[in-house]
Amino acid sequence: MKALAARRRHPAALIALLVVGLITVGGLFAVLSPMQRAQAGAPQVSAQDVEAGKKLFLANCATCHGANGQGTKTGPSLAGVGAASVDFQVGTGRMPLAAPGVQAQRTEPVYFNQTQIDQMAAYVTSLGPGPGIPDEKYASGQGGNIARGGEIFRVNCAMCHNFAGSGGALTRGKYAPPLKDIEGKHIYEAMVTGPQSMPVFNETNLDPEAKRDVIAYLHFLDKNENPGGHALGNFGPVGDGFFFWLIAIPVMLGAAVWLGKKAA
Amino acid sequence: MSTTAHGESAPVADRGPRPAPSPAAKKIGGVLGWFDDRTGLAKPVRYLMHKVFPDHWSFMLGEVAMYSMVVALLTGVFLTLWFIPSAGHVEYTGSYIGLNGIHMSEAYKSTLDISFDVKGGLLIRQIHHWSANFFIAAVGLHACRIFFTGAFRKPREINWVIGTILLLLACIEGFAGYSLPDDLLSGTGIRVMEGFVQSAPIIGSYLAYFIFDGAFPGEAIIPRLYIAHVLLVPAILVGLVAAHLVLVVVTKHTQYPGPGRTNENVVGFPVMPVYAAKAGGFFFIVFGIIALTSALVTINPVWMYGPYDPSLVTADSQPDWYMGFADGALRLLPGWLEFSALGYTLSLNLALGSIVLLPVAFGLMGAYPFLEAWVTGDKREHHLLDRPRNTPTRTAIGMAAITCYLVMFLAAGNDLMAIKMGLSINDITRVLQVLFFLGPIIAFIVTKRICLSLQRQDRELALHGRESGRIVATPDGRFYEAHEPIDKYTMWNLVDYDAPKPLELTSGEDARGVKSPTAKSEKRRAAWSRFYFSDRIPPVTPGEVAAAHHDGHGHEAIEGGHREAVGSGSHSAGH
Ligand code: HEM
Numbered sequence: 001m002k003a004l005a006a007r008r009r010h011p012a013a014l015i016a017l018l019v020v021g022l023i024t025v026g027g028l029f030a031v032l033s034p035m036q037r038a039q040a041g042a043p044q045v046s047a048q049d050v051e052a053g054k055k056l057f058l059a060n061c062a063t064c065h066g067a068n069g070q071g072t073k074t075g076p077s078l079a080g081v082g083a084a085s086v087d088f089q090v091g092t093g094r095m096p097l098a099a100p101g102v103q104a105q106r107t108e109p110v111y112f113n114q115t116q117i118d119q120m121a122a123y124v125t126s127l128g129p130g131p132g133i134p135d136e137k138y139a140s141g142q143g144g145n146i147a148r149g150g151e152i153f154r155v156n157c158a159m160c161h162n163f164a165g166s167g168g169a170l171t172r173g174k175y176a177p178p179l180k181d182i183e184g185k186h187i188y189e190a191m192v193t194g195p196q197s198m199p200v201f202n203e204t205n206l207d208p209e210a211k212r213d214v215i216a217y218l219h220f221l222d223k224n225e226n227p228g229g230h231a232l233g234n235f236g237p238v239g240d241g242f243f244f245w246l247i248a249i250p251v252m253l254g255a256a257v258w259l260g261k262k263a264a
Numbered sequence: 265m266s267t268t269a270h271g272e273s274a275p276v277a278d279r280g281p282r283p284a285p286s287p288a289a290k291k292i293g294g295v296l297g298w299f300d301d302r303t304g305l306a307k308p309v310r311y312l313m314h315k316v317f318p319d320h321w322s323f324m325l326g327e328v329a330m331y332s333m334v335v336a337l338l339t340g341v342f343l344t345l346w347f348i349p350s351a352g353h354v355e356y357t358g359s360y361i362g363l364n365g366i367h368m369s370e371a372y373k374s375t376l377d378i379s380f381d382v383k384g385g386l387l388i389r390q391i392h393h394w395s396a397n398f399f400i401a402a403v404g405l406h407a408c409r410i411f412f413t414g415a416f417r418k419p420r421e422i423n424w425v426i427g428t429i430l431l432l433l434a435c436i437e438g439f440a441g442y443s444l445p446d447d448l449l450s451g452t453g454i455r456v457m458e459g460f461v462q463s464a465p466i467i468g469s470y471l472a473y474f475i476f477d478g479a480f481p482g483e484a485i486i487p488r489l490y491i492a493h494v495l496l497v498p499a500i501l502v503g504l505v506a507a508h509l510v511l512v513v514v515t516k517h518t519q520y521p522g523p524g525r526t527n528e529n530v531v532g533f534p535v536m537p538v539y540a541a542k543a544g545g546f547f548f549i550v551f552g553i554i555a556l557t558s559a560l561v562t563i564n565p566v567w568m569y570g571p572y573d574p575s576l577v578t579a580d581s582q583p584d585w586y587m588g589f590a591d592g593a594l595r596l597l598p599g600w601l602e603f604s605a606l607g608y609t610l611s612l613n614l615a616l617g618s619i620v621l622l623p624v625a626f627g628l629m630g631a632y633p634f635l636e637a638w639v640t641g642d643k644r645e646h647h648l649l650d651r652p653r654n655t656p657t658r659t660a661i662g663m664a665a666i667t668c669y670l671v672m673f674l675a676a677g678n679d680l681m682a683i684k685m686g687l688s689i690n691d692i693t694r695v696l697q698v699l700f701f702l703g704p705i706i707a708f709i710v711t712k713r714i715c716l717s718l719q720r721q722d723r724e725l726a727l728h729g730r731e732s733g734r735i736v737a738t739p740d741g742r743f744y745e746a747h748e749p750i751d752k753y754t755m756w757n758l759v760d761y762d763a764p765k766p767l768e769l770t771s772g773e774d775a776r777g778v779k780s781p782t783a784k785s786e787k788r789r790a791a792w793s794r795f796y797f798s799d800r801i802p803p804v805t806p807g808e809v810a811a812a813h814h815d816g817h818g819h820e821a822i823e824g825g826h827r828e829a830v831g832s833g834s835h836s837a838g839h
Contacts, residue, residue: 147356147364154448154570158578163448164568168579169679173688176579220362227379228386228562236449236578238677240563241585244397248557252328252398253321253405255549259542260321 045122053123056116060096069127074100081193082130083121088189090117092182102173103196134188138208141184144216152214156201164234165218170197181222184215316530318519322409327543329402330505331550332395337502339392340441340494346382348374349444349490351483360567368446368571371486375445375566390558396441397563398554400434400586407431411632411662413649415518417642421633423511428630430504432622433497435586440493442564442584446486449564451572452581454485456591463614481574521648521760522753530647582676592675593617596697629665639792640764653722654761656715657796663711664704671700712799719801725750726758726804759809763800767793 058067064075071077075097078085089095091114093107112120121133141149154163157179162168165179174197179187188211194200201211232239300306350370356363358373359380378385407427410416416424439457443450458480462468477484516530525531569578583591594617601613636658637643652659674681675696682689729747736746750758767790 146361147366150362150570151366154573154576154578158448158576160579162579163570164565166580167683169682169689171688172690173682173686175683217362224362226562226565227567228390228565229558229560231562231565234565234568235680236580237564237582237584238580238588238680240397241588241677243561244401244585248394248398248553248561249401249405252402252550252553255553256324256328256546257321259546259549260319260324262542 045118045125049119049122050126052116053119053121056112056120057123060111061120064097069124078124078127080128080130081124083118083125083133084131084189085193085195086121086124087117087133088186088193088195090120091189092186094195103175106177131189131192134185134192134211135208136185138212139185139188139215141187141212141215141219144209144212144214146213146216146220148210149213149215149217149220152206152210153217156206157214160198162234163236164231165221166234179218182218184219187211187215187218312513314534316517316534318517318525318530320520322413323517324546325402325406325409327546328550329399329406330509331547332398332402332554333501333505334547335395335551335554336392336399337498339388339395340498342388343378343392344494346374346378346385347371347444347490349487351446351481351486362567363570366571369486371444371446372566372571375447379567387558390561390563391555393441393563394558394561395554396438397584397586398550400431400438403427403431403434404586407629408662408666412652412659413518413520414646414655414658415649416633417646418633418637419515419645420511420518421637423508423515424633425630426504426508426511428626430501430508431629432626433501433504437493437497437501438584439587440489440497442587443489444486444493445564445566446572447564447566447569448572448576448578449569449581451481451574452577453583453587454489455480455574456583456594459611459614460618463611464619465610465615466608481572516647518647518649520651520757522756525648580679585673588676589669589672590618590621592672592678592696593621595675595678595693596672596700598697636796639789639796641767641789641793642764648760650761651757653715653718654763656712656719656799659715660708660712664708667703667707668700671696671703716799716801722758723801723804726755727809759804761803763802764797765800766790766797 057065057069061069061075064072065078066072066075069078086095089104090112091110093110094104096111097104098107118133124130125132153165157165160168160170160176161179162176167178168176170176176198190198191201191206191211191214192203206214226234232243296306348370352370353367354370354373356366356368356373356376358376360376363376375389378389380386410424410427439453443454443457458472458476461472461475464471472480475485475488476482477488519525519530522531570576582588594614597613597617599613601611601616603610603612650658652662675693678689678692678696681687681692729749732746732748734746735743737743
């Protein structure tokens, strides 16, 4: 003990203490910070994964994003976009981009399996850190507060995606796609990465609980049968108007013509 | 032709006094007589019972309007039992979990309660809203029927004006109703309405403060709209509909031209019993279609929109279709139409699409009968309808107006068109802006050409009969298609119409060379008259028909420049 007491005064002790303190705080932060919390369940990545990912990347993506993901004229740099972005873009079939257009579209089927996507994500993460794969606990939306999610959705998302997530037009042919039957993970990733015209909703804008609630609400809408009958795609009054003039009014006129023909 | 009643169900012509009531009717007469002694209603009621209605499906559009209004009134009363017109704050605890615990106004909460917790409430809400839609659409289509057949001419101009006001009021009533539930869409609608009001130069903002009793949204607007929606506007609507119907009875019904149908009679069925049975049946058909639609198809899913919050807006914020044209006008107007000077802002980009558009559109519509009468100088009474093709210019004007309306209407859905057709919303708006000006002109020209060629075809038919498809070989080896004469009834439709000639322009000076004080207006009138009538296809006269039938080779000369040469032999009809 004496020895320890003596060394306490050693000049290096201060530095050691600082290091320990920093590591503790950093570790605590890492554990407690929302970003880390949300990623707690992220898959472990190994050096082989990164290597395999790099191969896949060179074969499929490098033509546009550059051999080192540094970006080219036909595709942006991927340094710092994070695993979440890759998982979202490739997992929803947007990447590899089939043809340049106004906006990359969700396509079926997805070209890669989840392992390959994870490997490319690992490789892209190695280019520079970014938002990781979200924690299933939040991304599944399970246990979320549906009504609160609805409120958050109307505040943050409805102006582009429509009140029921039926999608909406943006300028110059761009559009916010419909949000029907989308995996919770991809909804979460869309929020943290903000694909194209969509804004980024980072952890300070919407904490993981809020994101979970939004996902819960969207999944509630997927399951929820419309109580009032056919919903006409939930496009608001324009949808109603089209149905009205193309179906309901012709039926009514048909009845009038039919009765008018039946001269008593 | 038939001007007397043939038994119970034959068409009758409505002319003057009726036969006395049958003995059977006298039996019930005990009670009725008691009423009659005190009210003197028997005579007018009998008059009504024997009133004659002609038959044509397009005459039933007005009925659709009336019946759907009745349905809206009845279901509206049901809704008032639960609806709370208040902006007071409450927390939702009802059975729709999508909004559980959310704070909202009482108006919105009570609408949710009607939808989810009142038995049959959602169905009644949907019936109310769908019937409102049918009401307004039927009023509009009915107005189109009146317009294209010329039923607005003397002596029915007052009813046309009443109808125009009814259409406007129906839209306002619908808008007020749409604004009541205080969901995100209705709040957005009110906000747009506030913008309309504010766009009035100078007084705009004061007026808006007056209407909202302070700044938007405030607590006053929902109770105020409520009174307008359930009391004020319905009372005026019902009163005007009553006046409208009284005038229909007083001026008698119009009819399409046909054998036995003249300007002096009405050929059809008496109200009792034939027409009443038919109309009663039709009420149930209309009600049935509305109820079926409401049971199968959602309208205004307020629970999806969420409570109104002035800071929010959703994609696909549109008014109901009947207000779509005004919303579309706003989407078409370019933003650079907003000016500010001397501390005032003049928002023409808003004003033109609202406080200018609405009065101008409805004003022109209401004034049309008087404008046309001025041009034609026609002071006669008209009880026979025009076939639209026989008044090419009027029909073309109508189609131009409808095109203009449609362009604005479609513009209100520019965002959805962009998505559904994969186009850019900017391009769609640009195209519609151009079409707003070009579309009506094209529609006018095309419609007029179509009308004129249909008239030519009618002339052809009247003169030479129907193509029979039978090829006949003459002894000298020529072939021609035999034409069959058309029957009298069809003939009547083809030849019985007016085709006025344009007014001749007088010199504008009297015999002594003094300029007439009205010369300028006469000149303008002559110009309009040329616009209306210089392209005309005169109806076939009996002389021409006779000539065509008996002097097979003479007819080409008679037709003069009206049609292109017809292959020889094609005139052999009726020999
Ligand atoms: C014939 C004319 C009428 C038209 C065109 C009309 C139209 C409308 C419309 C479009 C709504 C919105 C409904 C919704 O989707 O929630 C509405 C709501 C309402 N209307 Fe009417 N209405 C008419 C007559 C009436 C009358 C006569 C009453 C009452 C005596 C009435 C009472 C109500 C009430 C209480 C609401 C709010 C409740 C709710 O939104 O569910 N309406 N109306």
